[in-house]
Amino acid sequence: MSTVTARTIDQPWAADVEPLDEFNRRLLAATHPPDWRNPTPPGRYNMVVIGAGTAGLVTAAGAAGLGARVALVERRLMGGDCLNFGCVPSKALIRSARAIADVRRAGDFGVQVPDGVQVDFGAVMERMRRLRAKIAPHDSAERFRELGVDVFIGDGRFTGPDTVEVQGQTLRFARACVATGARPVVPPIPGLIESGFVTNETVFSLTELPRRLALLGAGPIGCELSQSFARFGAQVHLIDLAPQMLGREDRDAAEIVQASLIADGVRLVLGAKVSRVARSGAGKTLTVESPDGAREIEVDEILVGVGRAPNVAGIGLEAAGIAFDERSGVKVNDRLQTTNPRIYAAGDVCFPYKFTHVADAMARIVIRNALFRGRAKASNLTIPWCTYTDPEVAHVGLYEHEAQRRGIVTAKYEIPLSGIDRAMLDGDAAGFLKVIVRKGTDRILGATLVARHAGEMISEITALMAAGGGLKTLSATIHPYPTQADVFRRAGDAFARTGLTPFAKKLLSKVLAWQR
Numbered sequence: 096m097s098t099v100t101a102r103t104i105d106q107p108w109a110a111d112v113e114p115l116d117e118f119n120r121r122l123l124a125a126t127h128p129p130d131w132r133n134p135t136p137p138g139r140y141n142m143v144v145i146g147a148g149t150a151g152l153v154t155a156a157g158a159a160g161l162g163a164r165v166a167l168v169e170r171r172l173m174g175g176d177c178l179n180f181g182c183v184p185s186k187a188l189i190r191s192a193r194a195i196a197d198v199r200r201a202g203d204f205g206v207q208v209p210d211g212v213q214v215d216f217g218a219v220m221e222r223m224r225r226l227r228a229k230i231a232p233h234d235s236a237e238r239f240r241e242l243g244v245d246v247f248i249g250d251g252r253f254t255g256p257d258t259v260e261v262q263g264q265t266l267r268f269a270r271a272c273v274a275t276g277a278r279p280v281v282p283p284i285p286g287l288i289e290s291g292f293v294t295n296e297t298v299f300s301l302t303e304l305p306r307r308l309a310l311l312g313a314g315p316i317g318c319e320l321s322q323s324f325a326r327f328g329a330q331v332h333l334i335d336l337a338p339q340m341l342g343r344e345d346r347d348a349a350e351i352v353q354a355s356l357i358a359d360g361v362r363l364v365l366g367a368k369v370s371r372v373a374r375s376g377a378g379k380t381l382t383v384e385s386p387d388g389a390r391e392i393e394v395d396e397i398l399v400g401v402g403r404a405p406n407v408a409g410i411g412l413e414a415a416g417i418a419f420d421e422r423s424g425v426k427v428n429d430r431l432q433t434t435n436p437r438i439y440a441a442g443d444v445c446f447p448y449k450f451t452h453v454a455d456a457m458a459r460i461v462i463r464n465a466l467f468r469g470r471a472k473a474s475n476l477t478i479p480w481c482t483y484t485d486p487e488v489a490h491v492g493l494y495e496h497e498a499q500r501r502g503i504v505t506a507k508y509e510i511p512l513s514g515i516d517r518a519m520l521d522g523d524a525a526g527f528l529k530v531i532v533r534k535g536t537d538r539i540l541g542a543t544l545v546a547r548h549a550g551e552m553i554s555e556i557t558a559l560m561a562a563g564g565g566l567k568t569l570s571a572t573i574h575p576y577p578t579q580a581d582v583f584r585r586a587g588d589a590f591a592r593t594g595l596t597p598f599a600k601k602l603l604s605k606v607l608a609w610q611r
Contacts, residue, residue, distance in 0.1 A: 111172060112179065113300040118224035125228075125235035126173040127248060134245045136266050140166045141466065143259050143268040145251045145410060148175020149451045150442030151274035152234055153458035159243040163466060166266050167244050168251035168259065174234035175276050176296075176443070177451045183230055184299040185319060187223035189483050192323035196359070196485065203522055214327045216304035223299065253411035256435055260411075270437055270465040273417070273425050274458070275410060277403040277443035282311065286372040290379045292397040295320075305329055305396035309381055311369060313340035315482040316400035318352060322484055325360045332392050334383060338366040341482060345495075345543045348488045351525055352545070355485060364392075372397065405444045423447075429472045430464045431457060439465050446473070450480050477561045481550035486526050489553035492541030492560060495531050504534040508566070508589045510582050512546060517577035523547040528582045530556070530566065537565030537590050544582075552580055566590035 112119045123129070142158045144151045147169035155167040172179045191214075201208050232238060236246045249262035259266045279294035281287070293301070295316055308324050310317045313335035321333040333340070333356070340356075340363065341349040357363065367385035374380075381392045405424030412419050418426040418434040425433055425445040432439055439461045442454035456476055463469035479491035498505045512518040512526040526545035532538055542556045559568060570587030574580055 111296070114302060116221075116224065118221070118228040121228040122179070122224070122231045123172075125231040125237070126179065127169075127171065128236055131236055131246075131248045133247045133249065133262055133264065136166070136245070136264055137164070139267040139269060140164050140245075141269050142166070143266050143271045144168065144274055145253075145259065145271070146175065146274035146276055146406075146442070146444070147173045147234070147239075147246075148274060148276045148442060148454065149177050150276075150444075150454035150458045150461075151175070151272065152239070153455050154272045154274060154441060154461050155239060155244045156242055157459065157462045158466060161462070161466065165244045166247060166259075166268075167239060168247045168249070168261050168266075169236075170248070170250045173236050173239070173246075174231060178227065178231060178234050180296040180299060182451050183227050184223050185295070185316075186483060187226050188219065188299075188323050189319060189485075191219040191222065192326040193485055195326050200522070214304075216327055217302060219327065220299070220302060250409075252409065253415035253417070255414055256416055257437055268437070270439070271415075272458075272461050272465065273410070273412070273433065273438065273440040273444055274442050274454075275406040275444045277405050277424075277449055279399060280402040280404050281399060282369075282401055284369050284372055286374075287369075287397070287399075290372045290374050290397070292399050294399050298398055301396075305394070307378070307394040308332070308396050308398060309334060309379075309392060309394040310398045310400060311335075312399065312401035313337065313342075313363075313365065314400065314402070315341070317398075318356065318482060318484050320398060320400065321361045322356050322359050325356070330362075331360065332362045332364055332381075332394065334364040334367055334369060334381075334392075336366070336368050340365065341488065344482070344488055344490065345529065347527070347529070348490075348543050348545045351486065351527075352482070352484045352488060355525070403443065403449055407444065427473075429474050430470060431460050431473055432464065448478055448480065450478075453478055453480075477557055479553045479557045481553065483550060486523065486545050486547045487549035489544045489546075489549035490542070491553055491557045492539065493531065494541055494543070498531060498540050503540065505531045505540060506534045506593075507531050508586045510585045510589065512579065512582060515577075515579055515582050515585070517579045517581065518546070520577065521547070521579070523579065528586055530586050532566060532590070537567045539565055546579055546582075548579065552583075555580060555583055 141163035143166045144155045145168045147167055155165050159165045195214050198212050239246050247261040251259050251261045254260045304327055308329045309332045310321045311334055313333050321331045325331040339349050340353055367383050369381050370384050371382040378393055378395050407419045416435045425440040427440050427445045441457035441461050443449040460471040463471045481487055481489040509529045513524040518524050528544050530542045531540050539560050544553050566587045569583050570591045574584045
């Protein structure tokens, strides 16, 4: 019914995006043009990039913009995971899901809407496809050709320490970058493959809403999509082996998101293992084992979101002398150089933090180090991230337990959103800002923010950390009133108050008394 199957068509790569409507045809025309002619290699390139996801695109565009002769190789779709199967389509769905959630709680704001408001899932998915197709030209083969990049569509693989072969042509290079990204991990559950499932690479091809949906994995992908599909009207089971959803995040933050998902109708099955999947008529049956015993869950569709594995197979890494691991990906040093000093790597294929913005930042390091013998280091990056549930969870820097494990003595400042006027007025009071600093200083080590627009707000802390600022700066910075971002100033004020020791308070009291 809703499981995605490969379409038998003249262009097999078109099966990556379905249905093949006007919007997906526009997407494919931009990201894998059917009539594309690869250029003739002119000689040795300054840079050859394998993979046209975020890391590859930024590397290629940046190097070409500096005057380098650049070749970019992509076998599948320009734009990679972010444009086609990740950030862009998922956030389009999340926006639609937030719209229906706002309609359903409109009464809280004195706005009466008719009972029985319905979601048109087909229209939701069409909107996603339309917007994705509109964004696609930014990452298109044609645009990069106009930027001066030689774009090669086809399978690229290293054939030696300084050569790449694409569609029978040999590209010679002075430097190269591996930016092949990652793919969904499929857990070895008996019966899963035979029963059928979708991943983040195929779920956006659905045209009908699954009435009953099981999501495997309560990480960011599972939490974001389980909440969205529940808001669309599906009966959703979110299953994870861990006892806490969003296991990487602050426990208090995860608990707030968990309560929100439950309120939206998501049925959480945590601390549980799926031991078997079997077809049952038109649906699928999952056998789930937990400390409370085994039970069966009947669904119409299964979405697997248990993680991502680096794309290291089939690209000739061995021929190039590049060390790699099936799980952790290409081995790089702090300057993103592989074991072949001519070749660098960036993005999901070599880094544990698999985010678009991190891939972008790593690509900039590659350009500096590969083309200009720079010494930029990945370890110097200040990396924020956000899980786009409702409310969102954004984080940057260290968690408290990480700092303690490193032997750092910390102090913590926590400001609830319920004390922020704009959050109260917006009806978004479920959340908080938690900042940890090195004890005795205002130096920020890390921060977690739970708020409806946390992803938009966390950059204030990130920029401050990158610039070497601290909580004193936040306290001294005027924030517009009323805004939810005032939570940062409150954190700065909380630190400032710690400077008023009992002795200082006593002395200040005497001074004020003398002035009277």
